[in-house]
Amino acid sequence: MVNRASLFLALRYLRPKRSFVSVITTISILGVAVGVLMMVVVRAVMLGFEVDFRDTLMGAEPHVLVAKDTAAQNAPPWQEALKLARAQPGVVSAAPYAGGILYLAREDYQTAAPALGLSQTEGASNLAKLTPHILDGSLDLPEGTVVISDHHAHQLGVRVGDEITVYASQNVNLAVRQFNAVNEEDSEEKKKALRAQIKLHPQALRISGVLRGETAGPTAYVSLQTGQQLFQLGLEVSGIAIEIHEPQQAKDFASGLGSRLPGYKFTLWTDAGESRLAAMQNEQTMMQFVLSIIALVAAFSVMNTTITVTTQKRREIGVLAALGSQPRQIVSVFLLQAVVVGVVGTGIGLAGSLLVLWLRNDIREIMTLLTGGQVHAVEGVFLSTIPAYIQPWDVALTCLISIALCILAGLIPAWFAARMDPAEALRD
Incomplete structure (x- = not known):
């Protein structure tokens, strides 16, 4: 069971003194949300292209x-x-x-x-x-x-x-x-x-x-x-x-x-389109690699939040250590921060990705109008709309990976914070 004091401190550290949510926490949550949104949307659209190509283009043969x-x-x-x-x-x-x-x-x-x-x-x-x-x-x-x-x-x-x-x-x-x-x-x-x-x-x-x-x-x-x-x-x-x-x-x-x-x-x-299907699968592999980098960047934003908080709270960490708090208790305070940021950011990103996928063709029309194109120039032909195919297990795995990366990113600075010497921390 999570220690209530650790959770209380974690939530308190995520708030600044004069506003409800700190700017850096907001940026970290948005970073995670954008990463999850990109991973879910791009993966769904890429799968949609492959499924449409296979079922529609090749399905006539x-x-x-x-x-x-x-x-x-x-x-x-x-x-x-x-x-x-x-x-x-x-x-x-x-x-x-x-x-x-x-x-x-x-x-x-x-x-x-x-x-x-x-x-x-x-x-x-x-x-x-x-x-x-x-x-x-x-x-x-x-x-x-x-x-x-x-x-x-x-x-x-x-x-x-x-x-x-x-x-x-x-x-x-x-x-x-x-x-x-x-x-x-x-x-x-x-x-x-x-x-x-x-x-x-x-x-x-x-x-x-x-x-x-x-x-x-x-x-x-x-x-x-x-x-x-x-x-x-x-x-x-x-x-x-x-x-x-x-x-x-x-x-x-x-x-x-x-x-x-x-x-x-x-x-x-599959003979006529096998090379094209293989090329699309290779594109998915490379896109997955790029999306993994985006997820790592989001994780680094969480790490940045934890490092900033541990730096700002050195004296409080020293007080906690001087009062007899165990290192695992101090680690849990900052680890819970990473969990909160990861869960909230992932939830926002997931909701945003589903909204984007739902409105994907409306977004395409708006972008086409803004760039001076013709919205219905290819209406009724293959891929005249943006396809999307959502695999629930794929989305669940993406969310779990996002939260796991956030926890790992918060664990490293939390571990160093727990090893801080109380005397040096109080002296700062």
């Missing part, structure tokens, strides 16, 4: 794509692979897909996009993730239609309802090889015959939807049957698109399924 390795000899048929994938624990859905690279053209404009052909029923889980990213049209995927990104729509100068011409990549590659063969032939008759064989097999598709490319990615979507026609698969498919309950476990899932599906290769939703 299929979690796992399973495709037969062209070099494999004894790979099981895709029907067997589909059945095995659906039987795996944690699988939300598994749907066959027809995919590849499509060249898109309209008049004199051309571009290219990866394409994914999905069944409206079997691929419902994959398509449902794209719903928040649709800008115009729908994801119904009737035969002979395509859903493209807004970037490709801008490059081609098209919108929903317009028709574009598409070519499968393998047709273009074959045409290039055939054209090279024509150039290497000397006989005009053979050249003419080879030129007649060059066909791109174009297909006209109507645009039925436009996706926000910034969040949904560059992939174009068609029906499964349309994809099979475009990539000349017949009744075959390119692979299997799998959705799982725990996307973060995609690597473990692929590893487990891969051991049972020899001859198949796996593409994970």
Whole structure:
């Protein structure tokens, strides 16, 4: 139990003679509060960016794509692979897909996009993730239609309802090889015959939807049957698109399924953004280091308060020691000061951080107006608002570390104060 006399003296020493709270105590409490506020706010915002990036930007991609390795000899048929994938624990859905690279053209404009052909029923889980990213049209995927990104729509100068011409990549590659063969032939008759064989097999598709490319990615979507026609698969498919309950476990899932599906290769939703996710985690590590320095600075302000008080109260410390107070009692007086400053400062900082996080987008708008920017210039796109993700255990750990640093910072000068010689203290 805390000695009441020690607590009484600690609180008394935190007050000056003519005001309720001393200036130096106020500065120390504010220092701790600012440190805690910075640690909680920055950590929450950094986590928010990572969570939004993972769930929104990368969440549009299929979690796992399973495709037969062209070099494999004894790979099981895709029907067997589909059945095995659906039987795996944690699988939300598994749907066959027809995919590849499509060249898109309209008049004199051309571009290219990866394409994914999905069944409206079997691929419902994959398509449902794209719903928040649709800008115009729908994801119904009737035969002979395509859903493209807004970037490709801008490059081609098209919108929903317009028709574009598409070519499968393998047709273009074959045409290039055939054209090279024509150039290497000397006989005009053979050249003419080879030129007649060059066909791109174009297909006209109507645009039925436009996706926000910034969040949904560059992939174009068609029906499964349309994809099979475009990539000349017949009744075959390119692979299997799998959705799982725990996307973060995609690597473990692929590893487990891969051991049972020899001859198949796996593409994970994290592959395209893994480097960016790693970069964000590295940024968090460095930011945590910077925030630790801020916490240390706040702790030094507490130490400064304790040193100042012990210096000002040398005579009273000498009187306490002369009256028989034990060193631990003297230490407890100044240690309790550090505890009070740490707890009050941490509480204020925590309340302030929650207020800042609550008003973060209003603060952004005010700062944008003050700097002459446009508040709603990017409204509705990815990260148009400041994300924040609060982990309760992380906040609790931050508060505990703050109070612990304050106690440690107050303990050092308190220990030296307890060792002060009473005679020397009274002589000052």
